[in-house]
Amino acid sequence: MSVTNTDVSSQADAALGPCGDDDCGIREVLDRLGDRWSVLVVVELSKGVRRFRELERAVPGISQRMLTLTTKRLCRDGLVERTAYPTIPPQTDYRLTSMGRTFADVIQHLADWSRDHKDALVDARARWDADHGDTTGPS
Amino acid sequence: MSVTNTDVSSQADAALGPCGDDDCGIREVLDRLGDRWSVLVVVELSKGVRRFRELERAVPGISQRMLTLTTKRLCRDGLVERTAYPTIPPQTDYRLTSMGRTFADVIQHLADWSRDHKDALVDARARWDADHGDTTGPS
DNA sequence: CCGGATCCAAATCGATACTG
DNA sequence: CAGTATCGATTTGGATCCGG
Numbered sequence A, B: 001m002s003v004t005n006t007d008v009s010s011q012a013d014a015a016l017g018p019c020g021d022d023d024c025g026i027r028e029v030l031d032r033l034g035d036r037w038s039v040l041v042v043v044e045l046s047k048g049v050r051r052f053r054e055l056e057r058a059v060p061g062i063s064q065r066m067l068t069l070t071t072k073r074l075c076r077d078g079l080v081e082r083t084a085y086p087t088i089p090p091q092t093d094y095r096l097t098s099m100g101r102t103f104a105d106v107i108q109h110l111a112d113w114s115r116d117h118k119d120a121l122v123d124a125r126a127r128w129d130a131d132h133g134d135t136t137g138p139s
Numbered sequence C: 001c002c003g004g005a006t007c008c009a010a011a012t013c014g015a016t017a018c019t020g
Numbered sequence D: 001c002a003g004t005a006t007c008g009a010t011t012t013g014g015a016t017c018c019g020g
Helices: A026-034 A038-045 A052-058 A064-076 A098-131 B026-034 B038-045 B052-058 B064-076 B098-131
Strands: A080-085 A091-096 B080-085 B091-096
Touching (some): A026 A038, A026 B026, A038 A052, A038 A098, A052 A064, A052 A091, A064 B098, A091 A098, A098 B098, B026 B038, B038 B080, B038 B091, B052 B064, B091 B098
Antiparallel strands (some): B080 B091
16 A cells, blocks of 8 residues: 555656657646646746745635645646745745746746637537537536 | 536536636636646647547547547537538538637647656656655656 | 645546447 | 447545644
8 A cells, every 4th residue: 555645656657658749748747737726836836935824825725635735746846846944833935946937937828828718718618508408507 | 317427517617716816717728638638639630620530549548438528528618610410421520610729829838848848847756756755656 | 834644525537338 | 430328447636633
């Protein structure tokens, strides 16, 4: 039982295989974008250094567990740097690395696209749900 | 029992809440980036019109089920357009919409970043795994 | 304050079989 | 060929308790 769900290095190691020519190292990045919290944490850290508790408050809805896992994953990927001060009570600072900052730029690019197309997306969704008999939608 | 796992509109409808100012419509985009196949399908479709079977072959490892779900989600989001010809045997064409093409551009941007930082990321990962007692890693 | 450990509910995915 | 339905395995995330 050396591997539990609290481990960090249990996903996205291999399991992609040859995919052509467009996506070779993207899988790992996508895995980081895919989970609910990494992006939000990076966005918050792009504003400056944050402590654990600060991050927790800045990202409403995240649990301590997920924040721990998320920061750890980001550290492992070299996107975030962690500095722990063994004081009482303990204090831990998180900050983006230089690579993390470029990653934040990519996210910003993504956010821009989202803003530009959010309406169209919601609209398309509504139209699709209307055309098809949809019993699973809202209300 | 009107909702099964084959339905398309059962995730990412609400459940985000106010998050500040950086991520308001991003969640939906991220959900599409997050799943294993959407990106690959979009990349393939960015090369031209594809039929169902063609997509299945172009994306090795995808199951019919996941391809159906993925294309359906992309259609719902207005990123992909579907044209079905009721012939025998049936034929269905998938193509990117104009919005889908801009989305493909974003993905390309992402892919560029991945390529540029893949080595650094792998390296950081290795270093992290070495520093910490890691029993879950490769070999 | 920071974060690890355990338990548990839910979403997701893959394999398979079946229909038009 | 294109798509649906069902099932089981895996993964993921949240709640909670505990320790440094």
